[in-house]
Amino acid sequence: MPREITGFSNPLIKRVRGLREKKLRKREGLFLAEGLRILTEARDSGILPEMLFLATGTPPHPLAQVLIDAVEAAGGDVIFTSPDILGKISGKDNAQAVVGVYRDRLTPLADLDRSAAPIWFVAQAMRDPGNLGTLMRIGDAVGAGGVILVDDCVDPFSVETVRASMGALFTQHVVQAEWPDFLAWLRAGPGQLVGTSLNTEFDYQAPSYTAPTFLLIGNEARGLPGDYEAACDLLVKMPMMGRADSLNASVAGAVMAYEVLNQMRRGG
Amino acid sequence: MPREITGFSNPLIKRVRGLREKKLRKREGLFLAEGLRILTEARDSGILPEMLFLATGTPPHPLAQVLIDAVEAAGGDVIFTSPDILGKISGKDNAQAVVGVYRDRLTPLADLDRSAAPIWFVAQAMRDPGNLGTLMRIGDAVGAGGVILVDDCVDPFSVETVRASMGALFTQHVVQAEWPDFLAWLRAGPGQLVGTSLNTEFDYQAPSYTAPTFLLIGNEARGLPGDYEAACDLLVKMPMMGRADSLNASVAGAVMAYEVLNQMRRGG
Structure with a gap:
């Protein structure tokens, strides 16, 4: 009652x-x-x-x-x-x-079924709850499976994150992992690790993405550490036509994820 | 001194x-x-x-x-x-x-040179300063010319907007206009008005976008009013694979703008 x-x-x-x-x-x-x-x-x-x-x-x-x-x-x-x-x-x-x-809805890394979705986000030291919630909302939109948080990310269950996710927190898996553990898990099965970086001229539309694609998004201010970039299968960049050298972290995640989704729905 | x-x-x-x-x-x-x-x-x-x-x-x-x-x-x-x-x-x-x-950096609508850039954003009743600033930052990234604010948008010169724009406020034109005035100006020259909407099944990758493309982004909570949608040359939607029916306004703007940019850099 x-x-x-x-x-x-x-x-x-x-x-x-x-x-x-x-x-x-x-x-x-x-x-x-x-x-x-x-x-x-x-x-x-x-x-x-x-x-x-x-x-x-x-x-x-x-x-x-x-x-x-x-x-x-x-x-x-x-x-x-x-x-x-x-x-x-x-x-x-x-x-x-x-x-x-x-x-709380944390999924242990060992329980994650990577074949359940074609796209996964990996957020490295993401500090802004609005970015993390928005990334979850994008994940829901593109049919991603969830987000794997490595390093010191903002709390995925804060009121601000939940609000920004617009409920996507409940459709997306959330995993917290140490970077070496994540890498070991990733390499124990299929999956392409794709990082966005300023340190490459390789256009993000050039490669063929294959499921499951893990999109690695770096810290808002610093981007990805060098050794994280080195561990990626692909480093790509989006064209930047203006003065700015980067996009907001969740926006970059969205542009990348829609490229992967678009390739996959073309059967690419 | x-x-x-x-x-x-x-x-x-x-x-x-x-x-x-x-x-x-x-x-x-x-x-x-x-x-x-x-x-x-x-x-x-x-x-x-x-x-x-x-x-x-x-x-x-x-x-x-x-x-x-x-x-x-x-x-x-x-x-x-x-x-x-x-x-x-x-x-x-x-x-x-x-x-x-x-x-302050407002450009009068009459002074705007639409041929100066292939992409322009039109924000309708955008209420969140983070969204507006992020939209300007996206505009800078895709080589857009600026953002035209119609209806009751958040102040483009608030501290929060300026911060979220990461300086893009200084590379993007900012125009404030009444909707009828904007439409009259738009129709007096070349330009395609493209709205994103839940009221269509027309995929955002289907049309060929031509410069200048004006991307109309609706209010965060309500989307575009019906008569604004009716005034568009094209209404399109991005695929939504999950439970959510919409993306964050600035994220949707980014996905649209990169599609237009990608078509244009393919010479499409």
Whole structure:
């Protein structure tokens, strides 16, 4: 049965608010997602929150009612609370009408089935949550399988990343790995590692990409370390016609991924 | 001669801090850009700030010295101030070492030379400064001429837009226009208006794009209004393989623009 919580000092509210911090997310193995659209995307992908928070005062949106029923049927917790408290949980003045608390979704590298998708992203030291979330959204769009995070990437389960992913976090595998472990895993099976780099003149449309293609995207400010570039099967660059020497990391990922997708849908 | 200002309450400091607000930017016809990289990009494009602020205490970086000399030679104002005050101007704790105050760079629609570039962006009600700045950076990368802003777009001269553009604001024309005025101008010369839409199955790689191509990007949440779509010469869609039905606005712009560029560099 849904229950109602009215106090800011309620221990559960405090605990859930704590999930805005990486340390507490990690300790609990839980994260927050907000908004009817994202939570509905998750449900459509078969993923339900362990706890579902909704605002009291207005009857739930029909899609929210679908979520309520699904969470209850799965034995989860449905909690109504004031719009004020919901705003504190979501950290926004203009609170989303629903907030879900989800079990974190890391896939162990060893469990990843590379044959499940033709394209995978590998993000190296990606620091911006907007970039990482956008990369997941691009991954969903091009039919990628997910993103493998190497080195010190931003938390994939931060509120900002989840928001920027627009729900793609729930359709994309997320893996955290050390670079040597990733390389060892990669080389134990089929797969082409493709890096974008300023240190090559090889046009990104020149090669034939073969599935699975792993698109390696370097840190926003520094690009890829030299030894990471050396480990790639291909280094390519996109034409840059102006003064700038690089694109935003997620934008570069999108341009690369659509090239690979376009080749594959031509049967190339 | 460079001069030094040490007080937070100095009227010039107050005035420059005020440029963080759209109303004051508009009244003064000035805007702020921060960071050695962006200011150097601007200088390389032949654009100097009217005022240049630098932090006291450390000798200027060689590139900053180049800026100082150029601004002084052009009769501009070079001002040294404390890192604290510089932080207040730039609104960041970790202040950039240099801040420039620039005359705003709007190009009147009537002055725009469409033949100067093969690609132009038209942003409709774009609300996110990160998206607009990123779109300018993409424009620079693909050799576009600039961005025409229609309807209620975010201020192209906000600190956030300038930052996200990574200096591309200084290589791209920026036009603000009413939609009917833009359409009348467009139809008075050559040019193909191409919209991305969910309301078509026409693949974005199917048509042959001809210069100049105007890529119309709709509002982040709502996409393009129906009558704007009706005014397009072509409506196209990118393949979407996953659950999501759209890409981030600037990402969609990048994928479209690289397709147009790729066709043109094949001589298509």
